Amino acid sequence: MSKKNAFYAQSGGVTAVINASACGVIETARKHRNKISNVYAGRHGIIGALTEDMIDTNRETAATIAALRHTPGGAFGSARYKLKGLEENRAQYERLIDVFRAHDIAYFFYNGGNDSMDTAHKVSQISKRMGYPVSCLGIPKTVDNDLPITDTCPGFGSVAKYVAVSTREAALDVLSMAKTSTKVFILEVMGRHAGWIAAAGGLAGSKPADAPHIILFPEIPFNKTAFLKRVKACVEKYDYCVIVVSEGASYKDGKFLAEAGTRDAFGHAQLGGVAPVVANMVREALGYKYHYAVADYLQRSARHIASAVDVKQAYAVGKAAVEFALAGKTAVMPVIKRVSDKPYRWKIAEAPLSRIANKEKMVPRRYISKDGFGITEAARRYLAPLIKGEDYPPFINGLPKYVTLKGLPVKKRLNDKFVV
Amino acid sequence: MSKKNAFYAQSGGVTAVINASACGVIETARKHRNKISNVYAGRHGIIGALTEDMIDTNRETAATIAALRHTPGGAFGSARYKLKGLEENRAQYERLIDVFRAHDIAYFFYNGGNDSMDTAHKVSQISKRMGYPVSCLGIPKTVDNDLPITDTCPGFGSVAKYVAVSTREAALDVLSMAKTSTKVFILEVMGRHAGWIAAAGGLAGSKPADAPHIILFPEIPFNKTAFLKRVKACVEKYDYCVIVVSEGASYKDGKFLAEAGTRDAFGHAQLGGVAPVVANMVREALGYKYHYAVADYLQRSARHIASAVDVKQAYAVGKAAVEFALAGKTAVMPVIKRVSDKPYRWKIAEAPLSRIANKEKMVPRRYISKDGFGITEAARRYLAPLIKGEDYPPFINGLPKYVTLKGLPVKKRLNDKFVV
Numbered sequence: 074m075s076k077k078n079a080f081y082a083q084s085g086g087v088t089a090v091i092n093a094s095a096c097g098v099i100e101t102a103r104k105h106r107n108k109i110s111n112v113y114a115g116r117h118g119i120i121g122a123l124t125e126d127m128i129d130t131n132r133e134t135a136a137t138i139a140a141l142r143h144t145p146g147g148a149f150g151s152a153r154y155k156l157k158g159l160e161e162n163r164a165q166y167e168r169l170i171d172v173f174r175a176h177d178i179a180y181f182f183y184n185g186g187n188d189s190m191d192t193a194h195k196v197s198q199i200s201k202r203m204g205y206p207v208s209c210l211g212i213p214k215t216v217d218n219d220l221p222i223t224d225t226c227p228g229f230g231s232v233a234k235y236v237a238v239s240t241r242e243a244a245l246d247v248l249s250m251a252k253t254s255t256k257v258f259i260l261e262v263m264g265r266h267a268g269w270i271a272a273a274g275g276l277a278g279s280k281p282a283d284a285p286h287i288i289l290f291p292e293i294p295f296n297k298t299a300f301l302k303r304v305k306a307c308v309e310k311y312d313y314c315v316i317v318v319s320e321g322a323s324y325k326d327g328k329f330l331a332e333a334g335t336r337d338a339f340g341h342a343q344l345g346g347v348a349p350v351v352a353n354m355v356r357e358a359l360g361y362k363y364h365y366a367v368a369d370y371l372q373r374s375a376r377h378i379a380s381a382v383d384v385k386q387a388y389a390v391g392k393a394a395v396e397f398a399l400a401g402k403t404a405v406m407p408v409i410k411r412v413s414d415k416p417y418r419w420k421i422a423e424a425p426l427s428r429i430a431n432k433e434k435m436v437p438r439r440y441i442s443k444d445g446f447g448i449t450e451a452a453r454r455y456l457a458p459l460i461k462g463e464d465y466p467p468f469i470n471g472l473p474k475y476v477t478l479k480g481l482p483v484k485k486r487l488n489d490k491f492v493v
Numbered sequence: 494m495s496k497k498n499a500f501y502a503q504s505g506g507v508t509a510v511i512n513a514s515a516c517g518v519i520e521t522a523r524k525h526r527n528k529i530s531n532v533y534a535g536r537h538g539i540i541g542a543l544t545e546d547m548i549d550t551n552r553e554t555a556a557t558i559a560a561l562r563h564t565p566g567g568a569f570g571s572a573r574y575k576l577k578g579l580e581e582n583r584a585q586y587e588r589l590i591d592v593f594r595a596h597d598i599a600y601f602f603y604n605g606g607n608d609s610m611d612t613a614h615k616v617s618q619i620s621k622r623m624g625y626p627v628s629c630l631g632i633p634k635t636v637d638n639d640l641p642i643t644d645t646c647p648g649f650g651s652v653a654k655y656v657a658v659s660t661r662e663a664a665l666d667v668l669s670m671a672k673t674s675t676k677v678f679i680l681e682v683m684g685r686h687a688g689w690i691a692a693a694g695g696l697a698g699s700k701p702a703d704a705p706h707i708i709l710f711p712e713i714p715f716n717k718t719a720f721l722k723r724v725k726a727c728v729e730k731y732d733y734c735v736i737v738v739s740e741g742a743s744y745k746d747g748k749f750l751a752e753a754g755t756r757d758a759f760g761h762a763q764l765g766g767v768a769p770v771v772a773n774m775v776r777e778a779l780g781y782k783y784h785y786a787v788a789d790y791l792q793r794s795a796r797h798i799a800s801a802v803d804v805k806q807a808y809a810v811g812k813a814a815v816e817f818a819l820a821g822k823t824a825v826m827p828v829i830k831r832v833s834d835k836p837y838r839w840k841i842a843e844a845p846l847s848r849i850a851n852k853e854k855m856v857p858r859r860y861i862s863k864d865g866f867g868i869t870e871a872a873r874r875y876l877a878p879l880i881k882g883e884d885y886p887p888f889i890n891g892l893p894k895y896v897t898l899k900g901l902p903v904k905k906r907l908n909d910k911f912v913v
Contacts, residue, residue, distance in 0.1 A: 087669045089662075117672040146665030152673045234891055241892060242509075242794035245566030249507045252537040253572045258790060276892065348787075349769075366789035367768075370678060374662035378797055380891060460891035471654055471800060471880035472661060472696065 076108060077179035079398070080122060081130075082115035083214075084154075084185030084192075087147035088228030089235075089376040090387035091214050094184050095148065096141040097391025098212070099130050103138075108399055113176060113483050118152030119183075119192065122172050123165060123493050127483040140476035142388060143466035145376035148478055154493070156192045159199060166199045168491050173200070173207055175486040180208045180398045184391070186215040186226075190406060191430035197404040210394040211406030211426050214387075216373045218269035219433045222424040223408035225459055227390055228373070230383030233273030234460035235375045236262050236317070239368065240277035244284030244315045247364070251313035257304060257355050259316045259365035260285075261348035263372060266321050268292050268436040270372070273456055274317030275448035284315035286446075289351070291321030292436050293445040295330055301358045303446060308361060318347050377473050381462025386419070393421045417458030496528060497599035499818070500542060501550075502535035503634075504574075504605030504612075507567035508648030509655075509796040510807035511634050514604050515568060516561040517811025518632070519550050523558075528819055533596060533903050538572030539603075539612065542592050543585060543913050547903040560896035562808060563886035565796035568898055574913070576612045579619060586619045588911050593620070593627055595906040600628045600818045604811070606635040606646075610826060611850035617824040630814040631826030631846050634807075636793045638689035639853045642844040643828035645879055647810055648793070650803025653693030654880035655795040656682050656737070659788065660697035664704030664735045667784070671733035677724060677775050679736045679785035680705075681768035683792060686741050688712050688856040690792070693876055694737030695868035704735035706866075709771070711741030712856050713865040715750055721778045723866060728781060738767050797893050801882025806839070813841045837878030 081098050083091055095114070102109040114128040115121025121128070128149055130138070141148055156165050173181070183193040190211045197209035213220050218229035240260060247258040264270040268290035278284050286307045289295060307314035323329045331347040348365040355363050386409055393407035405423045412418040440452035448456070466473040501518050503511055515534070522529040534548040535541030541548070548569055550558070561568055576585050593601070603613040610631045617629035633640050638649035660680060667678040684690040688710035698704050706727045709715060727734035743749045751767040768785040775783050806829055813827035825843045832838040860872035868876070886893040 083669070087666055120672065144665070145662050147669030149669075150672055151669045153670070154673050237892060238797055239791045239795070241895065242565050242796060243790040245564070245895060246507055246790045246794040249503070249567030249569075249571045250573070252540065252570060253574050255790075260791075364789050365787065366791050367785065367787040368791065369784050369786035370663040370666045370675075371659045371680075371786050371788065371791075374666040375659070376662060377658055457890060462891060463885070463888055465883070465885070468883055470877060471882060472657060475661070475665060 076110045078177050079109050079112045079180035079182060080115065080127070080173065080178045081112050081182040082118045082121060082184065083147040083149055083151040084118045084183060084189040085151060086216065086373065087151050088214055088216050088373050089145040089231040089379045090227055090384050091184060092141040092144045092146070092148045093384050093387035094212050094214060094227060094391035096138055097388040098182050098395055099138050101392040101395040105399055109180065113178065114149040117150035118154060119156065120152045120154055120493050122169055123491050125172050125485045125487055128478065128480050129483045132481045133478055137476055137478060142384065143376060144475040145374045155188050156195065159195055166195065167203065169196060170200050170203050170205050171487065174205050176483065178207065180210070182210050182212055182394050184212040184214050186217070187220060187429065187431050187433065190426045194404055194426035194430050197426070208398045208403040210398050211429060212390050212394045213406055213408065216263060216270065217265050217267050219267040219435070220429055221432045221434045222428060224411040224419065225386070225409050227383060227387035229269060230380035230386070230459040231375065232263070232270050232372050233456060234380040235372045235378050236270055236274045236368070237276040237460055238378055240274045240285050240315065240317060243366065244277065247313050247315060254362060255364045256308050256312070256361040257314045257316065257363040259318060259348045259351050259363065261318050261320060261346055261365065261367045264291065264319045264321055266291050266433060266435070268319050268321070271317050271319035272436055272440060272448050272452055273460070275452065276456055276460060282311050285317045286311065286314045287316045288447055289316065289318040289322040290436060290441055290445070291319050291323060293441060294325035295322055297354065301354065304355055305359055316351065318351055320347055322347055376466055379464050380460045381464040382459055384464045389421055397423060414454045414458065417461065496530045498597050499529050499532045499600035499602060500535065500547070500593065500598045501532050501602040502538045502541060502604065503567040503569055503571040504538045504603060504609040505571060506636065506793065507571050508634055508636050508793050509565040509651040509799045510647055510804050511604060512561040512564045512566070512568045513804050513807035514632050514634060514647060514811035516558055517808040518602050518815055519558050521812040521815040525819055529600065533598065534569040536900070537570035538574060539576065540572045540574055540913050542589055543911050545592050545905045545907055548898065548900050549903045552901045553898055557896055557898060562804065563796060564895040565794045575608050576615065579615055586615065587623065589616060590620050590623050590625050591907065594625050596903065598627065600630070602630050602632055602814050604632040604634050606637070607640060607849065607851050607853065610846050614824055614846035614850050617846070628818045628823040629846070630818050630823070631849060632810050632814045633826055633828065636683060636690065637685050637687050639687040639855070640849055641852045641854045642848060644831040644839065645806070645829050647803060647807035649689060650800035650806070650879040651795065652683070652690050652792050653876060654800040655792045655798050656690055656694045656788070657696040657880055658798055660694045660705050660735065660737060663786065664697065667733050667735060674782060675784045676728050676732070676781040677734045677736065677783040679738060679768045679771050679783065681738050681740060681766055681785065681787045684711065684739045684741055686711050686853060686855070688739050688741070691737050691739035692856055692860060692868050692872055693880070695872065696876055696880060702731050705737045706731065706734045707736045708867055709736065709738040709742040710856060710861055710865070711739050711743060713861060714745035715742055717774065721774065724775055725779055736771065738771055740767055742767055796886055799884050800880045801884040802879055804884045809841055817843060834874045834878065837881065
């Protein structure tokens, strides 16, 4: 096998550990210089390939690449850019293959979620048909934890840890003040249609008196009466009530709580997601003093409190993708396979991209308590290992030292401009 | 001097390190058992004294007291409860002295902000007049950093670190995505009328291209036109714009941005503080995709990312208060005195409560850049040392191990019930 180049791109919402996967890809590729000359990284994800705007990772030092392991965000730039079906979008797929051919790229590593796995799968198909077969490897990433087959998705463990730690900390604050001040605290978390992140909030406590007292899952249709009754009972019993609400929480008819809110004087839908909507319900029905937090990007970029297990797994899937490619595999994705809960053991396995693409894994009903407001022991067994271990970044002068790439471009070889 | 008891209470909004001050008080008192028999702690702050509901700290182990140093929130319960003027409220002050007298309490340690220093000052005065002189010591605490005389307020350094770290992390996230997604990110922080916490966000970057690109201070009247112009220039130049906004940001007429928002269909003032209001301005005027986070209690309870300097100072003021009391001082508060910026050196000094009470220290104009949107080098010199050092709590199974007190009550000695 002659020496070829590889292409790596980050896709979709970034995480605290997606760069750890990049680190796994590049460090592993560098160990196989006899087969992989260089890893070109797409600037702004797949857009970088389409516009022939690629970063030359060989120009980055070993220290810089190593530091990606502890740097959040997407160091090469990510993109929310979905290649559509082959038929509507043939030009884009062909362009990708043209760029790969021009730069002698034989390996395509796509680090993303469901959509990206669909793209990687299609690229693998079209590359064969165009007579320039490319090994296409998916690398899982999503804080939403909603990819099928893999036991967990790199990125999730760190958000889960952030949310569990923050819930525990904020609960201590609220409890201290409840006598004369805030009684209800609401933390809004991410997760889209899947309640995994909200579920992780449940790890903050273990007894019924512990916060969070209520979790609102997208998987459980919101019942306002039952919810308010629970808030009241909780404040009466424990003096305070901590609620973790998923941004995807919705009514039986599928309407998001966040959308169902009121409109302002100009007729705009109320801004601010679900936390203020829930807060408003509590205020109107019960009159309790409340506070709410919207963690937003803080949760998925909080590398300072990343899960050591998550960092390790993020690196491992990057490394495995390169190893799979070098073993001649294509259209597959490394997945995390759980071997045991206690002690927690896992290994890397593989799954065909066709089985990952465009599928979402929701929180199963057996992970949610009967009343719909909490997590079960089965959920704890699943979630607990994923937040284990701390992996602090280095600090200088009180701040984490994150790395910035030189980001030097690979010289273009195609003359035409491609507009995305 | 015969052996006496001490009373300690937490007051107002709690912090990540107020328990470190409690730890300083109790550990130091325990070193002087010949003078202080026991530290009684008010359950829910001063309310615990008024209702004779005090926690017997002698029943807590040394390990528990030591663990207060790394436990956020107010372990004894705090209260937003202000004793008013002596004349309107004589009964309450007299009740306090009655309880102190009944329990042989000769030392009163009040851990709080401006209001609490006022209370401690008044208690010192009335106790003399009532013929039962109590040594009244203030212990500074406020995330708002707005107490006069002291160089900084314990609690602030840790919020400052949280905000600087979170801003740096979220900025990396936004920058990765800006090409195809979110271009403007807004982080709402606390601080009431003082912009210290917002200013600390400025530590996240050091060059003009670095986030945060805009800080909105309560000290600078909000100018919508100038603000939007700056957001636009920033997105055009750097592809993204990160804004840190203080909850106290307001217009020239003193009206809070958060209040000036629109009303919902029911005529309620829009919920959600200042971040969604700012976000809405950006959307309407410029149309950029935005996200916002409201850190709320997460910022002031985030013991996991506390500043080591802050923890040390919080402990030191607790310790010094006991030492001052034993030296016969009253109506004073230990303050932090800065000796030098580089290397950062500080010592404990003292200030009379009368000079602290009911005064607020704002961010001086020379700490804010000419355009009003950033911090100056002088501000950096002041702020940078305060976030230095990490002081991680112990973790078990991926979560910080925070302590809960037994909280056993001191036996009541007064028969009457006092209603607060």
